Amino acid sequence: MSAAPEHAPTIAQTSLRERFAPYAPGLLVLILIAAGLIAIPATSSWLTLTVSGLAMGMMIFIMASGLTLVFGLMDVINFGHGAFVSVGAFVGVSFLLVLEHMTSAPHLLWNLTALMLAILGAMTATGLMGWAFEKVIVKPVYGHHLKQILVTMGGLIVVEQLIIVLWGPEEIYITRPEALKGAITFAGAALEKYRLVAVGIGLVVFVAMRWTLRRTKIGLIVRAGVENGEMVQALGYNLRMVFIGVFVAGSALAGLGGVLWGLYQEVITAHMGNQTMILVFIVVIIGGLGSVEGCFIGALLVGLMQNYVAFLEPKAALISNIALMVAILMWRPMGMIPVVKAK
Amino acid sequence: MLKILVSGDTPRSPILLALLIVILIGLACAPFLFPGVRSVDTAARICIFIVLVASYDLLLGYGGIVSFAHTMFFGLGAYGVALASTHMGRGFDSLLVGTIAGAGLAALLAFMIGLFSLRVRAIFFAMITLAVASAVAVLVSQLSSLTGGEDGLSFKIPRALGPAFKFTDGEILGVKANGKLLKYYLVFLSCFALFLFMLRVVNSPFGRVLQAIRENDFRAEAIGYRVVHYRVAATCLSAAIAALAGALYAVWLRYVGPDTTLSMEIMIDILLMIVIGGMGTMYGAVIGATLFVLAQNYLQNVLSLAGDNVSTWPLLPELLNADRWLLWLGVLFILSVYFFPTGIVGRLREK
Numbered sequence: 304m305s306a307a308p309e310h311a312p313t314i315a316q317t318s319l320r321e322r323f324a325p326y327a328p329g330l331l332v333l334i335l336i337a338a339g340l341i342a343i344p345a346t347s348s349w350l351t352l353t354v355s356g357l358a359m360g361m362m363i364f365i366m367a368s369g370l371t372l373v374f375g376l377m378d379v380i381n382f383g384h385g386a387f388v389s390v391g392a393f394v395g396v397s398f399l400l401v402l403e404h405m406t407s408a409p410h411l412l413w414n415l416t417a418l419m420l421a422i423l424g425a426m427t428a429t430g431l432m433g434w435a436f437e438k439v440i441v442k443p444v445y446g447h448h449l450k451q452i453l454v455t456m457g458g459l460i461v462v463e464q465l466i467i468v469l470w471g472p473e474e475i476y477i478t479r480p481e482a483l484k485g486a487i488t489f490a491g492a493a494l495e496k497y498r499l500v501a502v503g504i505g506l507v508v509f510v511a512m513r514w515t516l517r518r519t520k521i522g523l524i525v526r527a528g529v530e531n532g533e534m535v536q537a538l539g540y541n542l543r544m545v546f547i548g549v550f551v552a553g554s555a556l557a558g559l560g561g562v563l564w565g566l567y568q569e570v571i572t573a574h575m576g577n578q579t580m581i582l583v584f585i586v587v588i589i590g591g592l593g594s595v596e597g598c599f600i601g602a603l604l605v606g607l608m609q610n611y612v613a614f615l616e617p618k619a620a621l622i623s624n625i626a627l628m629v630a631i632l633m634w635r636p637m638g639m640i641p642v643v644k645a646k
Numbered sequence: 647m648l649k650i651l652v653s654g655d656t657p658r659s660p661i662l663l664a665l666l667i668v669i670l671i672g673l674a675c676a677p678f679l680f681p682g683v684r685s686v687d688t689a690a691r692i693c694i695f696i697v698l699v700a701s702y703d704l705l706l707g708y709g710g711i712v713s714f715a716h717t718m719f720f721g722l723g724a725y726g727v728a729l730a731s732t733h734m735g736r737g738f739d740s741l742l743v744g745t746i747a748g749a750g751l752a753a754l755l756a757f758m759i760g761l762f763s764l765r766v767r768a769i770f771f772a773m774i775t776l777a778v779a780s781a782v783a784v785l786v787s788q789l790s791s792l793t794g795g796e797d798g799l800s801f802k803i804p805r806a807l808g809p810a811f812k813f814t815d816g817e818i819l820g821v822k823a824n825g826k827l828l829k830y831y832l833v834f835l836s837c838f839a840l841f842l843f844m845l846r847v848v849n850s851p852f853g854r855v856l857q858a859i860r861e862n863d864f865r866a867e868a869i870g871y872r873v874v875h876y877r878v879a880a881t882c883l884s885a886a887i888a889a890l891a892g893a894l895y896a897v898w899l900r901y902v903g904p905d906t907t908l909s910m911e912i913m914i915d916i917l918l919m920i921v922i923g924g925m926g927t928m929y930g931a932v933i934g935a936t937l938f939v940l941a942q943n944y945l946q947n948v949l950s951l952a953g954d955n956v957s958t959w960p961l962l963p964e965l966l967n968a969d970r971w972l973l974w975l976g977v978l979f980i981l982s983v984y985f986f987p988t989g990i991v992g993r994l995r996e997k
Contacts, residue, residue, distance in 0.1 A: 380769055443984055450983055452712045452772055453921060457980040460914060464973035577910070581780045584773040618788050621781040628777070632762055 328600045328639040335604060339611045350492035352610045358498035360606025361505020362567060366560035367583040367590075367598050368512060369553020375529040375593025375642055377546045379441055380448060383455035384557055384583065385576030386436075386462035387429045391558025392565035392575060393470055395425035396477050406480040414480035418500075418566075425562045426555040432462075433554025437547055459577065466573040474572040477565065501563050508556065509599055516595060525549060529593055529642060582609075585624050589631040591638025600639060651842065653849040657929060659994040666929060669936050677830055678819050684943075690830060692939045693837040694895045699919045700844050700931035701887035707926035708848050709880040710860030711764070714913055715775035718782050719756065719885040721907035723748035723892030725786070728799045728902040736802040745893040749886045756885035760878040783908045798903020807832065807897070833894050840887060845928050847883065856880055857926075914972075915942075918979050924989025933990050946971055 336353060343349040370384045398421035399406055405417035440458045444450040478484070479497050486493040516522035527535045528542050536542050557576075564579060565571040586605050590597030605624055612623040631639060649656065657663040672679065676689035698720055705711050726748025727741055734740035759778060763770040786793045793799065805811050811825035821827060847853055859866045859873050867873045896902045906912075915938065923934020949971050986993055 380772070382772075440980065448769055449706075449710060449712060450987070452769075453917065454980055454983050456914070456917065457976050457983065460976035461973060461980070464970055464976060468970060468973070578780075581777050585777050588770060588773055618785070621784050625778055625781050628774070629762060636765065 328597065331639075332600060332603050332607070335607050335611075339607065342615060343611065347490065347492035348614065350490060351494060352614055353607065354492075354494050354502070355498050356607035356610035357603065358501040358505070358567070358606070359609060360603035361502050361509075362560055362563045363579070363582050363586055363606060364505055364599050364602035365508050365563065366557050366579060367586045367602060368508075368595055369549075369556045370583060371587045371590065371593055371598045372525070372549050372595065373546075373553050374587070376525060376532075376549055377445070378448075379445070380451055381441065381455050382452050382580075383436065383440070383459040383462065384553075385578075385580040386459045387433060387554045387557035388561035388564065388576035388579055389463065389466055389571075389573055390432055390576075391425040391429045391561030392571045393466055393475075393561075393573075394428040394558070395421040395562030396475060396565055396571055397470075398424045399477060399480075409481040411482040414482040418480060418483075422559055422562050425558040429558025429561070430551045430555035433551045433557075434547065436554070437550045441550070463573045463577070470573075472573075474570050476570050478569065479566050497566065501567065504559075504563065508559070512595060521545070521548075581621075582624065585628050589628050589638055591635075591640045591642055593642035594638065594640040597638055597640030597642075653842075653846045655845055655849045655928070657995075662929060662933075662991060662994045666932060669932060673834060676834075677821050677827055681821055686826075686830060688939060688943050690833050690898050692936050693834050694891050694898065695916075695919065695935040695939055696932050697837045697840045697844075697891040697894075698888055699916055699923070699935045700841055700928050701884045701891065702916050703920055703925065703928060703931050704844060704848065704856075704884045704887070705880060706920060707924075707930070708853060708856045708860060709877060710863075711877060711881065712772040713775045713881070713884075714772060715756075715759065715779040715782075716884075716888055716916055717908050717910075717913045718775075718779040719752040719888035720892040720895070720912070721782075721786070721902070721904075722752045722755070723889030723894075724896035724902040724907045725793060725799075725892075726751070726889070727893045727896040728801050729792075731801040731803065732799060736804055738804050738806075741804065741893075741897065745890065748893055749889040752885040752889035753882040756881045757878060760881040764877045764881070765874055779908075779913070780910075783904060783910075786908060787904050794903070796904060798901055798906070800901045803829075803897055803900055829898065833898050836894055837891075840890060841928070841932075844887065848928060852876070852879070860926075911972075918975055920989075921979055921982050922989055924991030924993075926988070927991050927995075930989050930991040937990075941975075949974075 339353065340346070340349050343352065366384070366388055369387075370381060373379055373381055399417060402417040402420060405413045408414070436458060440454055441451065444454050483497045483500060486495045487499075488494075514522075516526060524535060524540050524542075524545055528540075528545060532542055560579075561576065564575070568575070582605055586598060586601040588601075589604070590599070590601035604627060608623050608627050609620050613620040635641065657666055673689055673693055677686050680686065680689070698716070702713070702716050705713055705716075723745065726746075727744035730740040730744025730747065734743065759774060760771070763774045787796050789795070790797075806813075806825050807829040808825045809822075811828075812823060813825075813828065814823045817823060818827075848856075855866065855871050855876055858869075859871070859876055863873050866876075892907055895907065899906065919934035919938045920931065921934075922937065923932070924930025982989065988996075
C-alpha cells in the first residue's frame, strides 16, 4: 500500500493590487481633489471650487441615477431622460413663482418649505410623466436597442415642443429663495449657500437610494433583477411592476435634478434637459451602466473636473470631461464599476 | 448598363421607380424647371441632404449603429472648406485642400471614437458620439478667433462659381449661363456620384457583412468576421462621406456657421429623414430627404394657415403654430418607428 500523495494546498494570497482594486474609483475622487489643490494657487478658491464641483456632481448624480438603474434593470436606454429634467425644472419653477410670498421672505424655514413643495410638485409631475412615457413610448420597443434610442429621442422632441407650447418659447429667469442667496465665508473661501443645500440634498438622495437598494426587499429584487431577470421572474416576482416602479422613481429623480439645476443656473429653457444629458451620459458611461455607486463617483469626478478646469482654462472645460471619459474607458472599458450581467 | 450603374440594387417597386425617376429628373433639371433663387436653393439642399442621409443610413440602416455625431462630421467638411478658403485665398486648390483635410480629419476622429466605444458595446457609441459632438459644437462656438464663433464664417469661392462669371453669352433655355448654374451642377453631379458610390458599397461583400452584423453580431463573429473592424470601417467611411457633403454645403452657401452645420436640430432632421424614408435602403435616403426638405420649406406655410383657421379655439392655435412643426414631425417619427419601421421605401417594396 503506497502512501497517500503529499497534498498541501496553498491558497494564493490576493495581491495588494487586487485587494486595492474595488476602492480605486473612490480614491480617484480624492486624487482629483488633491490634484486640484496643487494646480490651483489659492487655497480659498480651491475650497470654493471643490464645493461647487461637489454640488454640481450631486445634481448630475440625481439626474443620472434613474437612467443607469433603468438600463441595468431592463436593458432600456432612455435618450428622452432629459425631457424629465426640463419638465421638472418648469413645474418646479412654476411652483416657486406661485409661492413667491414664501420665497421672497428672508426666512430660511419658509424658503426651504417652498423649495420642498416645488420639488414635491416637480417630482410628482415627472413621476406621472415617466409612467405615461413608459406605457406609451418605451413598452412597445423592449429588447430593441436601436428602436429604443430612436423612439425615446422622438419622445424628447415632442416633450420639448410641448413645453414650449405650454410655457412659451422664451427662457424663464428665476431668483433663488431669499435665504439661499449669497454666500457664507469659511476659512477665507466664499461658499454659496445654495450649493451647500444642493450637496446636502444630493447626499440624502444617495444615502436613501443606497439604503433602499441594500437593505429593503424591493432593493433586493431590483438588484437581483439586474443580475438575472429571468430567475427573479421564475421565483414569482412581477418584474414588470418593479420596472415600472424604477422607471417612475428614476423620472421623479430627474425632475428633482431639474429643479435643482434650474435654480443653480437661475435660468431655464426647454432644451436644458438635453444639454445636461451630455454630462449625464458621460457619468453613466464612466460609472459603468447599471451601477449606482459608479454613477455617484463618476458624477463627483465630472463635477469637480468641470469646475477645476473651468477655473484654470475656461475653454477646455467640456473637452476635459471627454478626456476624462476616454482615460477611464482605457483603464476600465466597461466603466469604473461594471455591473455583472447574465445577459 | 443601368443595372450596373445602381449596383444591381433596383428599386423593385414600380411606384418607387417612378418616384425616383421624378426626383432624379427634378433635381437634374432644377435650374430650368423651377427657375428662381429659392427653388434652386431647395434643390441643392435636397441633393446635399440625400448624400448626408445616405451616409448616415450606411451606419444606421446597414450597420445598425446609432451615431449622434453625424453633424460633427458634416461640419468638419464644411469648416475645412471655409477655413482653407479664408486662409489660402479663393481658388479651386483651397477648396480641394479644405475638402480633403475635412474628410481626412472626420475619418480619423470617427476611427478614434469607434475604436473606443464599438470595442465594448455598440450602445456606448450612441452616448459617446452625443457627448463628443456636443463638446465640439460648444468648442466651435467658443473658438471665435478661428471659427467665427456663433456668427460663422463667410468666405469667397472661386470666381468661376459666382453669379458674375459668364461661360457663354446669353441664356440657355431662358436661364442665365453664369457661375451659379455651374455651381449647382457641381453640387448635383458630386452628390450623384457619391450616391452611386454608396450604392456600390452597400451592395458589395462589405455591405453584406455589415448587414449580417446588424442582424446578429454574435453569429457574424462566429462565422469569422471581425465585427469591430467592419463597424469601425463603416463608421469611418460614413464620416468621410458626411464631411464631403458638408464641404459641398459650404461651397453652396458660401457660409458656414454652427446653426447650419453643427446643431442638434440638423441631427434630428437627419434621423427623421432616414426613418420616414426607410432605414436599410439607400433609396430611403432619397425619398426621406426630398420629402423632408420640401416639407421644411413649404409645410410651415400650411401649418400657419391651419393655425389661422382655428384661432378661436383654446390651445390649438399654439399647437398648430408654424414654429411648432417639429412637434408634429416628432409625433410622426415615433409613429413611423412603431408602425412603419421600414419607412416609405420598405412599404412600397413589400408586396
